Amino acid sequence: MKPYMTQAKTEIKLALTQGESLLVTIGIPVIVLIGLSLTKALPLPKTAHSATDFLVPGTMTLAIMATGMVSTSIATGVERSYGVLKRLGTTPLGRPALLMAKITSILVLEIIQLAVLAIIGVLLGWHPVGNAIFFVISAVLATAAFAGIGLFMAGTMKSEVIIGAANGIYLILLFIGGIIMPISSLPGALESFARLLPAAALSEALYHSVGIGGGVPLWAWLNLIIWAIAAPLIASKTFKWEQ
Amino acid sequence: MTTIEVNDLYIAYGEKIAVAGISLQAQSGEVLTILGPNGAGKTSTVESIEGYRKPSKGSIKVLGLDPYVDLSKLAPSIGVMLQNGGIYPRMTPLQALQLFHGYYKNPLEIEYLIKLTNLEGALKTSYRQLSGGEKQRLSLALAIIGRPKVVFLDEPTAGIDPEGRLAVREVIRNLKSQGVCVLLTTHELDEAQRLSDRIIILDHGKIVAEGSPEDLMTAAHGDNIRFSAPIGLNLAELASTLDAEVIEERAGEYLVSTAATPERIARLTSFLANRNIAIGDIRAGRSSLEDVFFALTGKEIEPEESPNNRRRSRRRR
Secondary structure (H helix, E strand, C coil): CHHHHHHHHHHHHHHHCCHHHHHHHHHHHHHHHHHHHHHCCCCCCCCCCCHHHHHHHHHHHHHHHHHHHHHHHHHHHHHHHCCHHHHHCCCCCHHHHHHHHHHHHHHHHHHHHHHHHHHHHHHCCCCCECCHHHHHHHHHHHHHHHHHHHHHHHHHCCHHHHHHHHHHHHHHHHHHCCCCCCHHHCCHHHHHHHCCCHHHHHHHHHHHHHCECCCCCHHHHHHHHHHHHHHHHHHHHHCCCCC | CCCEEEEEEEEEECCEEEEEEEEEEECCCCEEEEECCCCCCHHHHHHHHCCCCCCCEEEEEECCECCCCCHHHHHHHEEEECCCCCCCCCCCHHHHHHHHHCCCCCCCCHHHHHHHCCCHHHCCCCHHHCCHHHHHHHHHHHHHCCCCCEEEEECCCCCCCHHHHHHHHHHHHHHHHCCCEEEEEECCHHHHHHHCCEEEEEECCEEEEEECHHHHHHHHCCEEEEEECCCCCCHHHHHHHHCCCEEEEECCEEEECCCCCHHHHHHHHHHHHHCCCCCCCEEEEECCHHHHHHHHHCCCCCCCCCCCCHHHHHHHC
């Protein structure tokens, strides 16, 4: 237990002191939320009563994606290339506790991110309508999905490649993930493609659980469940501890 | 109980065989060194004993446990210094020591380790920005922080600074006196000679020699005189003058198999002086491990980013 606690504290501290990572995990979501809520520069879903109905769940999606995928993949990839993962393998910490510590760090960081976005959202006039349990379940499923994708990248790619790939996917999903504009405003084929990805499913689930209310559509649940199982499974099968 | 017991170890990476049938034992309080050139299979062997890889064939026991299968049980009792890296690049030495301090039940004091490895001046510098020597010293401190029973040091003196070299010696001396078993790899003969109780020389994944440093030196040549001079000296004439066997080891490098008494050295130099032959250098004394290695493998030990080994560069000339 002591090694795990030590490691979890370290992981959290490292995540909260990495400048570029904080920009992606907190800076950009906050800027997007404030900027688009005030300017209303991009289209909103017809069902939204206010910009924050859509943009708070959207930026929460962005935040979960940033921590689960971008931050985790880059940090873990660097640890792998520096032999940190290898070295920790022969300490009493062991791999299961290391993984637990990483998950703990992701969850703590997400709680901070979601709290920041919720507070700013309220200041911008956000009135959440929906279902707190759906919110937690979809956030947890999406975290498993994105962290699985992040660890898959960390365990198979070179750290320089990871930085480019993770930030690239982040940028693409920002546009086609139902985050800053609804996927219904995308061209038909792109919209269908977007529905297969976990970002759009999460933004849809959050839109209904803390945005406008109503049930979360079945496609979003199925999407999240499949990604939450498949991504960590693929990561664990392909992960190489040494580069 | 034997602390480390390796039987008929084979390690293959695909088609390539890195280690081809090694057996070795090491006891508590013993410093065993695996010596060999690049690609001899040193790191593959050590990393298998550390539990990082599964042997293709053969068995390994460390403190009675199979390190690959029971790594989690073994980990509290071993300390590992990897050949490089192993520490978070953004972490300072102090943070790294604090982190590892938290992994073990009864760790050494951080203050003590800082002093021992002379890291006072670098405590607030991130790992990425440490000098090569500081990185090595930190890695050494982390290898012993958990009061291990077995310590693995993979090339601890490669690219190290003089302070680090002293720290490595000091640490190994301490560990030995506390009954810790130390498994060391190196390509540096002087270090191996100085630090080891026993040396195993590895080449092409096989053990080519094994014994105490003294045993190995005696086995190779015994006492001798070496000198360099123009190629093609008359060996028979020289042998009768010196009353000892003389061979031209390599072009222009001569080996006289006899103790380097002042009288014999005088005879050699006057022989050369009479014939007006220039002498490059002359070295008297016991064989070094380098000679042992050359005698046993027919190859010189290749330098591995070690900046200045005088003897080696002289040999090259």
